[in-house]
Amino acid sequence: MKKDDINISDSEIIVMKVIWSKGFATSREVIETITKATNWKPTTIKTMLTRLVEKNALSVEKQGNKNYYYPISSQNLTYESFFDDAVYKVCNKSVGDMIVYLLNSNELSSNDLNNIKIALENKNANDNLKCNCIEKFGVCNCKDCSKN
Numbered sequence: 046m047k048k049d050d051i052n053i054s055d056s057e058i059i060v061m062k063v064i065w066s067k068g069f070a071t072s073r074e075v076i077e078t079i080t081k082a083t084n085w086k087p088t089t090i091k092t093m094l095t096r097l098v099e100k101n102a103l104s105v106e107k108q109g110n111k112n113y114y115y116p117i118s119s120q121n122l123t124y125e126s127f128f129d130d131a132v133y134k135v136c137n138k139s140v141g142d143m144i145v146y147l148l149n150s151n152e153l154s155s156n157d158l159n160n161i162k163i164a165l166e167n168k169n170a171n172d173n174l175k176c177n178c179i180e181k182f183g184v185c186n187c188k189d190c191s192k193n
């Protein structure tokens with residue numbers, strides 16, 4: 046499992062979205078954009094910018110008295126690590142249920158559905174899928190699990 050990937054929190058992703066959409070931004074621009082939509086304090090946003098630099102998700106360049114923030118991680122890679130985090134929280138044997146749930150509980154365009162159909166046609170089954178709860182969580186409470 047890829048648990049060493051950049052771990053960006055739900056609030057930090059909003060800061061990343063602002064910078065992705067602008068290409069780069071000063072802390073003032075980020076604060077102006079986010080405080081329009083949330084009640085976050087400017088100091089909180091500044092702390093998040095610092096943390097995102099420490100996490101290597103952003104780089105910072107000082108010009109005069111302004112800090113310019115640039116994204117290091119792309120939106121696609123960050124989303125993928127979000128999805129990996131979600132999958133990490135469930136057993137190998139529950140990932141299929143998770144995908145079916147997502148499919149049934151979300152609206153999808155015909156373009157989305159086409160991509161899903163193609164992915165499904167090209168996907169090979171693994172009928173020896175093993176529970177990985179013990180190695181991930183130290184316990185297993187899967188029903189019908191041979192490790193029980």
Ligand SMILES: [Zn+2]
Nearest residue numbers: 136176178187
């Ligand atoms: Zn399991």
Ligand SMILES: [Zn+2]
Nearest residue numbers: 176185187190
């Ligand atoms: Zn198990």
